[in-house]
Amino acid sequence: MPEPRAPDHLVIQKVMKKYGSGEPALKSVSLNVRKGEFLALLGPSGCGKTTLLKIIAGLEKATQGQMALAGEGLDAIPTYRRDIGIVFQSYALFPHMTVDANIRFGLDMRGIKGDEADRRVAEALDLVKLDGLSARMPNALSGGQQQRVALARALVIRPKLLLLDEPLSNLDAVLRKSVRVDIRELHERIGLTTVMVTHDQEEAMSMADRVAVMANGYVLQHDTPEVIYEHPASAFVATFVGNPPAILLPVEKTARGYGIGGTAFAPSRSLAAAIDRQNGKPVLLGLRSDRLSFADESGPLTITGEVHSSEYIGGSWLVHVALGEHRIAVPTRARPPAFGKAAHIRIDEAEPLLFDPVTGAKVALP
Ligand SMILES: Nc1ncnc2c1ncn2[C@@H]1O[C@H](COP(=O)(O)OP(=O)(O)O)[C@@H](O)[C@H]1O
Ligand SMILES: [Mg+2]
CATH class of the missing domain: 3.40.50.300 (P-loop containing nucleotide triphosphate hydrolases)
Structure with a gap:
């Protein structure tokens, strides 16, 4: 150094x-x-x-x-x-x-x-x-x-x-x-x-x-x-760097709050404020598998999806969860939840990744 x-x-x-x-x-x-x-x-x-x-x-x-x-x-x-x-x-x-x-x-x-x-x-x-x-x-x-x-x-x-x-x-x-x-x-x-x-x-x-x-x-x-x-300063950097890199999913405003692919998404307070400030313009949330884990219940920064499949990777599992047509992979050391069950996924990011879908620029949190 x-x-x-x-x-x-x-x-x-x-x-x-x-x-x-x-x-x-x-x-x-x-x-x-x-x-x-x-x-x-x-x-x-x-x-x-x-x-x-x-x-x-x-x-x-x-x-x-x-x-x-x-x-x-x-x-x-x-x-x-x-x-x-x-x-x-x-x-x-x-x-x-x-x-x-x-x-x-x-x-x-x-x-x-x-x-x-x-x-x-x-x-x-x-x-x-x-x-x-x-x-x-x-x-x-x-x-x-x-x-x-x-x-x-x-x-x-x-x-x-x-x-x-x-x-x-x-x-x-x-x-x-x-x-x-x-x-x-x-x-x-x-x-x-x-x-x-x-x-x-x-x-x-x-x-x-x-x-x-x-x-x-x-x-x-x-x-x-x-x-x-x-x-990462932009959507490009977030999807280029990291092992595996981030995947970007659009967040929608729904009648009952927020959603991803038709499933419920509970943002943190600052994330909700950043999404609201977009005035209905779509926004992309970056998700990285190594920062995801299962939670017992919904809470701030959780997404609720449906277990689609899982693979044993030696000492742990990678569980593929469906969020509508999207899939995200969640690592777990515990035995994975059964196929078809609802699962709450917690996003464990100090600063959640939010990007503008048109420019790819980072959307700042308040
Ligand atoms: N001698 C050259 N003449 C014309 N175009 C070139 C020449 N060298 C590179 N380019 C073009 O410049 C761009 C950048 O190339 P390069 O610097 O080799 O990229 P990288 O090393 O990142 O793969 C490419 O579009 C390439 O086709
Ligand atoms: Mg080169």
């Missing part, structure tokens, strides 16, 4: 990128990354993550906007002098060169040779735990080892900034989890300011100090994983 008040190391201001005549790939992105911080750029495919990384690295030019690294404007600095290490999704190792030569390449380019180069290569191999494999060719390494060569190659130049583009996506599921921990550990050890691109919310939330959630060329929310999970 960087110091909370560590100075900004990378500052991105109103960056816009248009590749041809179509819609811009980046609309207007402003972000700051503190010294020593690990930032994840998280968003679905095509939202502009790689484009932003390439602009930082100098591999693409922004159509508009400015960036500064360690207080120096990046515009005037050519790509090769930016001291930025990059690991691409594909690793992009030179297949005809040994591990040692792959790692040494960036030093050669910078005129670093002899003993100093040897020392740096050994240090980089040690950092990624590849000692002893320096004479191998890339095709004689596992995917995880190739990935670490790519990391060593980025680290050997002692960069001011490390950029990782989906670094784990070519690894199998088991390896991905362990390399996730390795990269985070390496970050703790050397404290290098890092920006990692991923479309995997679990990866972003578990590895990063802060996460920038992107969609459609914009940054929707930039905060710690905890704040993004507890207080």
Whole structure:
């Protein structure tokens, strides 16, 4: 973790990128990354993550906007002098060169040779735990080892900034989890300011100090994983983040109060006030399974539905409850209620998630 008040190391201001005549790939992105911080750029495919990384690295030019690294404007600095290490999704190792030569390449380019180069290569191999494999060719390494060569190659130049583009996506599921921990550990050890691109919310939330959630060329929310999970700023963030993510259900005003899918919903007082303030406009309630539980009776923040089915998931059950045509999954450690029975579900959120169905914006509670 960087110091909370560590100075900004990378500052991105109103960056816009248009590749041809179509819609811009980046609309207007402003972000700051503190010294020593690990930032994840998280968003679905095509939202502009790689484009932003390439602009930082100098591999693409922004159509508009400015960036500064360690207080120096990046515009005037050519790509090769930016001291930025990059690991691409594909690793992009030179297949005809040994591990040692792959790692040494960036030093050669910078005129670093002899003993100093040897020392740096050994240090980089040690950092990624590849000692002893320096004479191998890339095709004689596992995917995880190739990935670490790519990391060593980025680290050997002692960069001011490390950029990782989906670094784990070519690894199998088991390896991905362990390399996730390795990269985070390496970050703790050397404290290098890092920006990692991923479309995997679990990866972003578990590895990063802060996460920038992107969609459609914009940054929707930039905060710690905890704040993004507890207080998602929009319907998109709520449905993209979390395991499982939130599902959104429309709340109706009924003759007797409030309802979801034709079943009774008892809001808290502040939630009722927020719904009432919409003046009859529909509103979406975000429900996350891990924040739902069964209650003995109806009360504030409960929904009454009908048990539809249940599945045993080892030590506990996931009970699927019907709210009219909607289904929600409620975890329970007790034996689940029988099929067809009415069930009261309590929403255990410090701040219930309420969104405008048209704009997706958060509806504030009074
Ligand atoms: N070189 C390029 N020329 C034209 N369009 C591009 C180019 N690179 C990316 N794009 C477009 O820009 C948008 C963002 O792409 P990208 O940054 O690769 O997204 P992500 O990494 O989030 O999947 C996409 O619509 C993509 O098709
Ligand atoms: Mg990409």
